[in-house]
Amino acid sequence: MAKLLLERKGQFDYNPEHEELEAGELEGIKETGKIAKRFFGLAEDFQSKLSQYKYWTRAWTFQEWARAYDVEVAFDGPQNPFPVLQKVKSTIVYAGIMIADYKLRKGQYVLMDLGWSRGFAKPHLDGIKRLFPFEDVFASPDEISAFELRFQTAFPNEGTNAILGLRDVPRNIRTSDEQFRARLSLMLDSFAGMNAREATYEADLVCCWASMCSISYDYSKEDSLAVAIVKIVRALRQRDITIFNFTASSHQEQDIDLAFFAYAAAHRQSNAINQAIFPGSPIFSGHADTLKHFQTVLKGYDTQPGTLPHAASGSIAVQAVFGAAILTVVPLSNRLAVIATLKRVFSGGEADNMMFTDQLSLILRELNLIRESYLEHFTLVIAAIPKGLEPEAGQYFYAWGICPKSVIQDVGALYIGREELNGTLVVAKDRTLPIVAYLVISDQRSGTFLIPVSQTGQVEILVQTPTRSDVGNREVTRDRKLSAQLQLVNPGAIIADCGGPEMLWNSTRALRAFINSGSEITNDAVITPSEQYIEVELLRELVQRKFETLPADRRFDRGWPGLGSTALKIDIGHPDLIPEELDAVNFNRIIARKRQRRSSL
Numbered sequence: 001m002a003k004l005l006l007e008r009k010g011q012f013d014y015n016p017e018h019e020e021l022e023a024g025e026l027e028g029i030k031e032t033g034k035i036a037k038r039f040f041g042l043a044e045d046f047q048s049k050l051s052q053y054k055y056w057t058r059a060w061t062f063q064e065w066a067r068a069y070d071v072e073v074a075f076d077g078p079q080n081p082f083p084v085l086q087k088v089k090s091t092i093v094y095a096g097i098m099i100a101d102y103k104l105r106k107g108q109y110v111l112m113d114l115g116w117s118r119g120f121a122k123p124h125l126d127g128i129k130r131l132f133p134f135e136d137v138f139a140s141p142d143e144i145s146a147f148e149l150r151f152q153t154a155f156p157n158e159g160t161n162a163i164l165g166l167r168d169v170p171r172n173i174r175t176s177d178e179q180f181r182a183r184l185s186l187m188l189d190s191f192a193g194m195n196a197r198e199a200t201y202e203a204d205l206v207c208c209w210a211s212m213c214s215i216s217y218d219y220s221k222e223d224s225l226a227v228a229i230v231k232i233v234r235a236l237r238q239r240d241i242t243i244f245n246f247t248a249s250s251h252q253e254q255d256i257d258l259a260f261f262a263y264a265a266a267h268r269q270s271n272a273i274n275q276a277i278f279p280g281s282p283i284f285s286g287h288a289d290t291l292k293h294f295q296t297v298l299k300g301y302d303t304q305p306g307t308l309p310h311a312a313s314g315s316i317a318v319q320a321v322f323g324a325a326i327l328t329v330v331p332l333s334n335r336l337a338v339i340a341t342l343k344r345v346f347s348g349g350e351a352d353n354m355m356f357t358d359q360l361s362l363i364l365r366e367l368n369l370i371r372e373s374y375l376e377h378f379t380l381v382i383a384a385i386p387k388g389l390e391p392e393a394g395q396y397f398y399a400w401g402i403c404p405k406s407v408i409q410d411v412g413a414l415y416i417g418r419e420e421l422n423g424t425l426v427v428a429k430d431r432t433l434p435i436v437a438y439l440v441i442s443d444q445r446s447g448t449f450l451i452p453v454s455q456t457g458q459v460e461i462l463v464q465t466p467t468r469s470d471v472g473n474r475e476v477t478r479d480r481k482l483s484a485q486l487q488l489v490n491p492g493a494i495i496a497d498c499g500g501p502e503m504l505w506n507s508t509r510a511l512r513a514f515i516n517s518g519s520e521i522t523n524d525a526v527i528t529p530s531e532q533y534i535e536v537e538l539l540r541e542l543v544q545r546k547f548e549t550l551p552a553d554r555r556f557d558r559g560w561p562g563l564g565s566t567a568l569k570i571d572i573g574h575p576d577l578i579p580e581e582l583d584a585v586n587f588n589r590i591i592a593r594k595r596q597r598r599s600s601l
Contacts, residue, residue: 001039002095008032011112012102026111033112036099040114040124043096047127051195059191059199059208065089066133066187067212089132096128097137100164104156104469118156119274119468125164126277133190139167140182141280151541156469158542163469165279184213184241189281193265203228215239229260230308244286244422244450246293247300248435253308254316255421262296263288269447269466271351271359276466278447286424286450291362293440293448297402298332298370298378316435317420318428320491321453323386324416326427327398329408330382332375335367345382345398347463347480347523348444355471356445379408381427383416383439385451387484387526397482397526399451401427401437415491418453425451428491441482441523457486463527480527 011032050056065071073085100121103110107118116124129138139161149162161168174182187209191197199205201221206228210217217235219228233243233256245257257263263282267289268275282288330337339360351358367375381403384396407414407429414436417428425439442448445465453459461482 001035001042002091005032005035005039005095006091006098009098012098029111030113033110033114036112037114039095039099040127043092043128043131044124047131047194057195057198059197059204062191062194062197063208063212066190066209069136089134093128093132093134093137096125097164097166100125101160104160104163107156107470118470119276121469122163122165123268123274123276129165130190130193133186135183135186136171137166138186139165140185141165141285142181142185143167143178144279147541150467153467153469155542180213180239181241184215184236185281185284187212188264188283189266191264192261192281206232210235226258227308229258230256233257233260234311241284242422243283244424246282246288246438246440246450247297248426248437249300251308252433253311254433254435255311256308257283257300259296259300262292262299267292267447269356270362271357271444272466273353273355273357274468276468278466286422286452288440288448290359290442290448291366294363294402295366297437298374315433318417318426318434318491319420319488320415320417320428321385321425322487322489324486325384326381326411326414326416327384328382329411330380331405332367332378332380332402333372335364335375338367338380339364341380341382342400342442345400345523346442346444347527348446348465349524351444355466355468359442359444377405379403379405381408381437383425383427385416385425385484385486389457389485389487395526397441397484397523399425399439399441401439403427403437407436417491418457418486418488422450423452423454425453441527443480443523443527453486453488455488457488459484459486482523482527484526 011029055061068089070087071089073088075082099114102112103114103116103121104118144162144165148159152159152162156163160166191209197205197208199208201223202225203219203221203223205225207219210219210232215232215235217231219231223231230253236243243257243260244263245255246263247257247259248254249258251258260283266277266279266281268277270289270291278287278289279285280287328341330341332338342363343360346360379402381401383399383401385399387395387397410429413429415428416439417426417434418424419426419428419435426434427436427439428434429436438450440448440450441461443463446463449461449463451459451461459482463480463482465479
């Protein structure tokens with residue numbers, strides 16, 4: 001089916017008006033559209049049923065398909081009635097790219113009915129990407145220009161490589177470090193973003209992708225999964241790869257988040273109408289889906305990892321944030337109170353039900369699925385963090401975390417601090433096992449963010465709303481940012497100076513009284529709009545690109561009549577399977593028709 005679509009590449013290159021079609025052409029284009037729609041339908045069906053196939057659940061099967069440049073499939077038997085399927089992987093990938101690119105460029109003017117709008121093109125291709133990771137074609141999040149992504153989202157007819165996450169053509173040669181990081185990101189996303197994998201030895205659930213990325217670590221097939229995660233995370237950090245932690249537990253090795261695989265793949269935004277995937281894996285970006293994070297934190301406390309390899313560096317040091325404090329603690333068993341509290345600290349306003357549904361409704365549904373006896377062991381903690389070096393009422397931003405009830409009973413011993421491993425904000429206590437919970441901020445439109453703090457106390461978080469080419473409401477999609485300057489101090493020194501472990505809790509009595517008096521807590525007041533005039537910049541860039549002179553090998557006559565040509569930076573069709581002669585015939589036919597139409601205008 002994929003090869004058949006690629007052979008009909010000419011129908012995706014040009015979208016003529018009905019009156020320009022030759023006899024029978026419209027029916028042929030609509031038939032191709034049915035095949036394209038079924039192509040993505042079969043891919044989604046295959047992905048949903050992978051867990052039913054023993055072969056596809058094997059961890060080493062993933063390595064065979066993911067690492068190979070291409071794959072041939074043949075029937076293994078004495079009498080083989082089926083032909084060998086060649087270039088299976090690349091054929092499927094290039095077919096998916098061609099369809100997604102076509103829909104993005106042509107939008108509502110397509111003659112093929114694919115059953116979805118422009119906003120669903122990227123999520124559909126992401127499914128193909130995870131099934132058939134192809135590192136030569138797909139770009140890592142670090143390789144995609146943020147401005148180019150915004151520009152193409154506004155004007156997809158000008159290019160789609162950034163929207164679809166593809167490398168520019170011609171492709172630059174990656175350095176060894178760039179190659180390593182790109183491969184690690186792609187393979188982990190594919191491995192952890194699909195169905196649960198299986199292996200005879202738990203350690204192979206790490207080794208199967210680590211060996212593809214040439215990561216050297218102390219592998220042993222006898223290791224438990226937890227021990228293997230500890231080894232690989234420490235090995236990655238030794239290579240200067242930042243691995244963020246999202247969950248804390250009571251095990252001794254607090255430099256390791258045993259929920260590693262829950263954050264190793266890019267998260268699908270649970271409240272996005274088009275089910276889009278956030279760019280980048282949370283372990284690398286510190287950005288997660290809110291519902292997924294909420295679920296994972298609760299499950300993490302159920303883990304009993306046993307004995308883990310001890311870190312040579314010892315426990316993680318934590319610096320206190322002066323003026324920050326725990327404002328309120330809500331038992332998770334009080335479901336409605338939890339939702340009401342989160343509503344006050346979430347930013348992003350109300351759900352628009354056009355791009356996003358209500359995130360809090362999803363969390364409430366999740367809470368209702370968990371037995372009350374389990375929820376009684378946990379509490380929601382809300383922390384107030386000052387925006388400046390001299391805390392004043394109203395100059396705070398608000399973060400949340402989930403803590404065991406047993407820890408919160410001694411709330412006077414807790415403080416808000418910056419852990420030294422990755423520099424993120426945490427709820428902390430004594431020095432033996434200081435990290436109680438990781439603090440996050442959440443946004444209705446943009447998901448959940450860890451709060452990285454520089455060594456000098458600076459906080460800069462860009463809250464980007466995922467954009468779609470079929471929705472152009474700038475008030476919904478405008479970027480926002482959180483900026484703060486924190487004062488970091490030694491927690492022991494503060495407690496000694498203030499005469500007791502209750503200092504950080506008691507120092508905010510006035511602030512808590514102010515808040516409890518009925519004043520509205522909201523992060524919308526401190527997460528402020530940025531790039532207010534981005535629309536002007538995009539229009540200026542569009543005009544420049546339309547009139548600038550492009551090199552001959554970058555021209556393709558797809559532009560508006562009289563406004564020059566559009567740069568095409570991706571492969572359309574399969575570079576090996578589609579004969580150049582056929583491509584040339586289709587191209588010349590398209591150009592002849594466009595010239596004929598222009599001459600008649």
